[in-house]
Amino acid sequence: MFSDPTVLSISQLAESLKKRxxxxxxLVNSFLERIERxxxxxxxxxxxxxxxxIKAAQxxxxxxxxxxxxxxxxxxxxxxxxxxxxxxxxxxxxxxLHNFIPPYESTVTSRLKAAGAVMLGKTNMDEFAMxxxxxxxxxxxxxxxxxxxxIPGGSSGGSAAAVSAGLGVAAIxxxxxxxxxxxxxxxxxxxxxxxxGRVSRFGMVAFASSLDQAGPMTKxxxxxxxxxxxxxxxxxxxxxxxxxxxxxxxxSLNDGLKGRKIGVPEEYFATGLSTDVASVxxxxxxxxxxxGAELVPVSLPTTKQAIPTYYxxxxxxxxxxxxxxxxxxxxxxxxxxxxxxxxxxxxRAEGFGSEVKRRIMLGTYVLSSxxxxxxxxxxxxxxxxxxxxxxxxxxKVDLLLTPTTPDTAFKLGAKTDDPVQMYLSDIFTINxxxxxxxxxxxxxxxxxxxxxxxxxxxxxxLDESGILSAAxxxxxxxxxxxxKPVL
Ligand code: GLN
Numbered sequence: 001m002f003s004d005p006t007v008l009s010i011s012q013l014a015e016s017l018k019k020r021x022x023x024x025x026x027l028v029n030s031f032l033e034r035i036e037r038x039x040x041x042x043x044x045x046x047x048x049x050x051x052x053x054i055k056a057a058q059x060x061x062x063x064x065x066x067x068x069x070x071x072x073x074x075x076x077x078x079x080x081x082x083x084x085x086x087x088x089x090x091x092x093x094x095x096x097l098h099n100f101i102p103p104y105e106s107t108v109t110s111r112l113k114a115a116g117a118v119m120l121g122k123t124n125m126d127e128f129a130m131x132x133x134x135x136x137x138x139x140x141x142x143x144x145x146x147x148x149x150x151i152p153g154g155s156s157g158g159s160a161a162a163v164s165a166g167l168g169v170a171a172i173x174x175x176x177x178x179x180x181x182x183x184x185x186x187x188x189x190x191x192x193x194x195x196x197g198r199v200s201r202f203g204m205v206a207f208a209s210s211l212d213q214a215g216p217m218t219k220x221x222x223x224x225x226x227x228x229x230x231x232x233x234x235x236x237x238x239x240x241x242x243x244x245x246x247x248x249x250x251x252s253l254n255d256g257l258k259g260r261k262i263g264v265p266e267e268y269f270a271t272g273l274s275t276d277v278a279s280v281x282x283x284x285x286x287x288x289x290x291x292g293a294e295l296v297p298v299s300l301p302t303t304k305q306a307i308p309t310y311y312x313x314x315x316x317x318x319x320x321x322x323x324x325x326x327x328x329x330x331x332x333x334x335x336x337x338x339x340x341x342x343x344x345x346x347x348r349a350e351g352f353g354s355e356v357k358r359r360i361m362l363g364t365y366v367l368s369s370x371x372x373x374x375x376x377x378x379x380x381x382x383x384x385x386x387x388x389x390x391x392x393x394x395x396k397v398d399l400l401l402t403p404t405t406p407d408t409a410f411k412l413g414a415k416t417d418d419p420v421q422m423y424l425s426d427i428f429t430i431n432x433x434x435x436x437x438x439x440x441x442x443x444x445x446x447x448x449x450x451x452x453x454x455x456x457x458x459x460x461x462l463d464e465s466g467i468l469s470a471a472x473x474x475x476x477x478x479x480x481x482x483x484k485p486v487l
Contacts, residue, residue, distance in 0.1 A: 077118065079123065153187065160183035171217045185454020188480070215231075221475055290477075302385050457470050
């Protein structure tokens with residue numbers, strides 16, 4: 001029926017699957033073939049679950065034959081390797097968990113599987129989701145499908161590269177400070193971070209629990225709506241999950257932009273923005289106006305406090321979350337320990353990579369007595385100020401529009417020796433996590449050297465519908481999201 005079904009979106013495929021013009025099993029086989037050919041170079045997947053995927057596809061085909069199932073039934077996706085998947089290895093990109101086979105399933109993956117999605121495998125990521133370039137993975141760097149000498153962004157770089165390179169119809173990522181949106185922007189795909197608490201964190205390997213949130217990485221905003229619909233909702237197994245009904249995202253997808261007020265925060269357009277990103281975003285702003293939106297200048301004065309605040313809070317939470325990997329209760333155990341102290345220290349020294357160790361040291365430091373008030377407590381107060389800034393802006397506007405990243409994908413290795421430069425990659429995304437808000441990144445153009453550029457739309461708490469419909473309206477009028485790298 002199709003010369004290459006791997007280029008299609010979920011909404012396009014769902015129709016053909018339902019009409020039985022294509023079977024899920026054939027589809028899965030097309031993806032597995034493509035993965036076999038392209039993954040050795042791109043390194044988007046850590047684990048391919050060939051047998052599991054074919055079995056799930058056959059089950060989906062049976063449901064579809066019986067006229068059952070929904071839009072995700074039989075659709076092959078990739079899942080970031082920090083969602084616990086029963087009997088499928090879950091490494092979190094770390095040596096610490098390199099052979100961990102979870103005995104249980106995360107809520108996100110179990111909901112997606114219940115909706116009929118087929119998991120092709122587990123995607124590569126920065127170790128414990130710490131990074132912006134996917135260079136800290138124990139399983140090797142991921143390459144950007146648009147230019148194999150460049151990074152795909154991180155930490156969900158494997159998921160982003162998989163979608164961009166056609167190694168999955170869509171993928172699931174997580175975002176603690178930008179890890180869905182930044183790699184989505186740098187690989188030319190769509191990625192949404194929902195409101196904190198909208199999607200259950202149960203069964204996700206924890207990095208910074210007050211910031212972590214899972215979301216879809218897709219070809220279109222429509223596909224993101226379809227996946228989020230299945231993922232979102234209250235979960236008694238996650239005490240921070242929000243107990244409020246999930247709206248029908250498809251029902252509002254065509255709401256359009258007419259009369260919507262979109263705030264443009266001046267701080268995001270100050271120095272530091274590359275000229276290519278600046279000019280592409282200018283064009284996109286005009287397009288939003290043409291589609292009927294009203295652009296309103298706003299100010300978010302605490303923008304520059306976001307990175308330092310995050311790099312106190314996230315490492316503090318990480319140092320606590322990662323304390324469980326001691327070689328006894330959880331994780332890698334060193335060979336021939338001399339005594340218990342040697343076992344603890346050597347297991348952690350050998351099991352964790354250097355970025356993770358840096359975060360643990362930072363985190364334990366800011367939490368230690370004598371420094372707690374000066375760093376951790378202070379950062380909590382600034383976090384509230386950042387959230388208040390957004391709150392004030394949202395009394396005037398419905399959405400905010402910003403660039404997702406200050407620049408396009410950089411060269412592999414360019415920032416590995418300079419953690420602060422690396423941390424600055426998330427300057428436009430991190431404050432959204434600190435405030436707990438939903439935000440989406442969508443493709444909006446290319447640089448002169450043909451690298452994708454992303455635009456971010458930020459919404460009010462729980463207004464996923466608002467950002468999805470705005471993104472959809474833009475994608476109906478533009479074709480940036482349809483461009484694909486040549487591989
Ligand atoms: N790049 C940021 C960090 O290194 C954010 C990572 C993320 O969102 N998981 O912590």
